[in-house]
Structures are given as C-alpha cells and as structure tokens.
Amino acid sequence: MTSLDIDLVLVPVDGSEASHEAVDYAVEIAREYGATVHALYVLDESVVRALETGAIDEDDVAADTESFTESVAERAEAVGVTHSNSIAYGFSTQVKTVHPGSVVLDTAEELEADFVVVPREPVTGTPGEVLAKAAEYVLLYASQPVLSV
Structure with a gap:
C-alpha cells in the first residue's frame, strides 16, 4: 500500500x-498528513449575477462569507492546521465553461492541491448549496484524490 504525499487539501464550500x-474532514486529513487546508468559497449563480449587475456590492458578499471562513479558521487552528481561503465565482454570464465544478478543478490546479474534499448533498434548490452540482464533476475529472462527503 502506498502512502499519499499531501501538502495542501482543498475544500470548496x-x-x-x-x-x-x-x-471537518479536510481539517482532519490535513492534520493527519501535516498539510495545509485551503477553503474555496464558491459563489452561486444568483450572487454572481447580482454582482455583475451591481445589485450587490463585493464588500457585502465578502462580509457575508466572512463568518463561514472564520469558522474554517477556528476548526483548523483548534488542531494546529495552517489554513487559507479564497472566494470564486461559480458561474459566468460570459463564459459557458465556467461552472462550480470547473472552478474547483481550476483552483486545485492553480494551488497545486494534493487532495480535494467536496461536499456532496442532494440538490434542494437552495441557492447557497451550489456545490452539490459540482461534486459529480469533480469526482469524474479531478487529477488528485477526492473525498466526497
């Protein structure tokens, strides 16, 4: 059995x-392997459209996501795991190939992530639950190991 060499765990949220x-899974994997966790907050289509039309301000979106990223920081720091985070548009009104799955995989490549933990939940129609749509895509096309939870 070969051991994984994991330096960065990407968790889209x-x-x-x-x-x-x-x-929680990403932090535990990072702790086990002495790796870093990067949380990628993926914005859903309604938020992206509102940003593009000026209906909401980028600072407001950043403030809304801040409490979640603070929760990531708390969980990581509680077990001594280094962490970082970023925000990405999960959709584009101009580029058809931009969707949550491609955003996750592109970020994984850019950051040279060694492992991806992706939430997988039933599609409920709730606008904030954008990653349910991405999980299958990430599982099919990721070049790194993926844990779907």
Missing part, C-alpha cells in the same frame, strides 16, 4: 451545512 462537514 458554499456556506451549507454539508460544507461544514467537508471542512
């Missing part, structure tokens, strides 16, 4: 309850 569970 969307503020859902399943995202909290995925963060």
